[in-house]
Amino acid sequence: MITEESSFLEAVDGLLRGDFSRLEPLFIPDPLSPGQPCRIVEWYQKGFFEGHAPALAEAFTCACFNGRTDVARYLLDHGVDPAAGSGTGLNAFHWAANRGQLDTVKLLIDWRAPLEDRSMYDGTVLGTAVWSAIHEPRADHIRIIEALIDAGARLDDVGYPSGDARVDEVLGRRGAVEP
Numbered sequence: 001m002i003t004e005e006s007s008f009l010e011a012v013d014g015l016l017r018g019d020f021s022r023l024e025p026l027f028i029p030d031p032l033s034p035g036q037p038c039r040i041v042e043w044y045q046k047g048f049f050e051g052h053a054p055a056l057a058e059a060f061t062c063a064c065f066n067g068r069t070d071v072a073r074y075l076l077d078h079g080v081d082p083a084a085g086s087g088t089g090l091n092a093f094h095w096a097a098n099r100g101q102l103d104t105v106k107l108l109i110d111w112r113a114p115l116e117d118r119s120m121y122d123g124t125v126l127g128t129a130v131w132s133a134i135h136e137p138r139a140d141h142i143r144i145i146e147a148l149i150d151a152g153a154r155l156d157d158v159g160y161p162s163g164d165a166r167v168d169e170v171l172g173r174r175g176a177v178e179p
Contacts, residue, residue, distance in 0.1 A: 008048045011039075015058035018088035020065040020095075027068040041074055054087065061085030064092035064108070067101035072108075082113035089120030090128065097129040097148070100138025105129075109151040116154060126153035130171070134164045142170055149174045 014023050026039040036042070040059050043049060049056040060080045063071040072092070076082060085092050093113045096104040116124050123131065126148045133141035145167065149155065160176035161168045 005048075007039075008043050011043075012052055012055040015055045015062060016087060018058070020062040020088075023062055024066045024068075027063055027066055027071050037074075038068075038071060040071060044075070044078065056080060057084035058087050059085075061088070061090075061092040061095055064101065064104050065095040065099055067096070067099065067104050069101070069103045069107050072104055076107070076111055082108055082111040083117055086119075091117060091119070093117065093125045094119045094123070094128045097125050097144055098132045098136070100132070100140045100144065102140035102143055102147070105144050105147055109147060115148065115152060124153065124157060126155070127158050130158045130162060130167055133167050134162055142166060145170050146174070 011023060011026055029036060029038045037045065040063070044056070044059075049059070056075070057080065060072060060075045061084065063069075063075065064085075083091055083093070086094075088095075090098065093105070093108045093115075094117075096108060113125075115126065118124060119128060121128075126145065129141060129144045129148060132138070133145060149170075155171065155174065155176040158171060158176065160171045161178060162171070
């Protein structure tokens, strides 16, 4: 028999494995229950995440990965560290930048998430955004790069020139110099 607790524990396992795409439905409110929070927020409100701090950190990262800015904001408002959730090798900020989640990136900037934290690939958030704009381009990557630079991200470690005309135009205009 599937219970709410067993569903939660299955989600915890998925969060800790980094199954963020598969878990996205848990971050979307049920359209048949207007006004009700998504499952992740509901579980948080019921205290299910007590004793599961690493899973809560990864839930925050999963929200950022999937651009569920409302859920990320809720978790931040309830004490989750804006630099949390790096079990996959990238934290929430890196994933938001990688996945082209502009609104989520802006939220993390507003919460002063560290811009210069390094991922498992030794990249900063800006470096991750630049790499992603070149190799996995999404509509908002250029605006994300600009927002990160406006927020104070350092340009000295982004691989300029990158070889991508769109990215190099922004980086050059914003002060990047060749090594």
